[in-house]
Amino acid sequence: MNFQNEIIKWYKVNKRELPWRNTTDAYVIWLSEIILQQTRVEQGLPYFNKFLANFPTVSSFAAASEIQVLKLWQGLGYYSRGRNMLFTAKQVVDMHHGAFPVQYDELVKLKGIGEYTAAAISSFSNNEAKAVLDGNVFRVLARYFGIEEPINSTAGKKIFTALAQSLIENEQPALYNQAIMEFGALQCKPKSPLCHSCPIQLGCYALKNKKVDVLPIKLKKVKVKKRWFNYFVGISDGHILTKQRSPGDIWQQLFDFPLIETDEQPSLNQADFIKKVKNEFGEDVKITLVSEKKHLLTHQIIYVQFFALDNYIINFNLKTDIKSVLLEEFEDLPHPKVISDFIDVYIKTNQI
Incomplete structure (x- = not known):
């Protein structure tokens, strides 16, 4: 043969x-x-x-x-x-x-x-x-x-x-x-x-030799890193808050929402987390948890939480990485899949 x-x-x-x-x-x-x-x-x-x-x-x-x-x-x-x-x-x-x-x-x-x-x-x-x-x-x-x-x-x-x-x-x-x-x-x-x-x-x-399930052999992968992304979705007068991701990390140059990354999953009862949120969006800001998702990458697991913002204030002169754009413009920008899925489920259907 x-x-x-x-x-x-x-x-x-x-x-x-x-x-x-x-x-x-x-x-x-x-x-x-x-x-x-x-x-x-x-x-x-x-x-x-x-x-x-x-x-x-x-x-x-x-x-x-x-x-x-x-x-x-x-x-x-x-x-x-x-x-x-x-x-x-x-x-x-x-x-x-x-x-x-x-x-x-x-x-x-x-x-x-x-x-x-x-x-x-x-x-x-x-x-x-x-x-x-x-x-x-x-x-x-x-x-x-x-x-x-x-x-x-x-x-x-x-x-x-x-x-x-x-x-x-x-x-x-x-x-x-x-x-x-x-x-x-x-x-x-x-x-x-x-x-x-x-x-x-x-x-x-x-x-x-009964090795069909064994071959091919591959060296073990590198250790998977776990990260917690806490996104804040601010929508007002047909505009939405967005930012472009920086080089040197996952999804570079794509557009997502303002983000606070933490070392573990935060809760709304954690004083240090709430302090960070208020530093970003003002003392009177209100946040509501909208969605949670686990996003798998090759060497990373991203635990994502989406919070809706209410009564927030942004100083765009200080926070130059955050922009306010029309919802239609935002949808036309390239996003990570976890963001585009959120847009389809929550924003396009006016659930937030």
């Missing part, structure tokens, strides 16, 4: 029809690859369609503002990807006169394009013999060949890279790369893989 032939044969029967598979346009492929990083196809497809509709060429993307890009990106998470895309589009216009590169060695020089993405773009657009290594491919290779080295260790990356590259030699790179990625996504799934109908089950190390 030839591993590559079986994977390709499976792919031709089972592949999903996806728009970026019907083109060799490196720009379109780049859009899909960046959007689908850390994102399921079902979630990423509407974003891909939105971006392509708004920016049909890399030159039109390069001419966009960061606010436009972040608003389109809203809800996908990992917002640095969106910012990096804008930077990359400008690089392509400046360095390549608007012609998106198709060669691996040129692609890896662009911001936000690492080895995996460069391999994907160069193979799909230019049929370059560069093996892709995403989570799906790692999983297929680890299970089938019985590789127990952690996929995120230095030694593991070397082993998997060498193996993946050896498998693509003398193959059709674009077809084989697409096939093994799709095989991992649909057949050799992380949980409940379809081993009973797998065309390569006879040669699979993990299935023979």
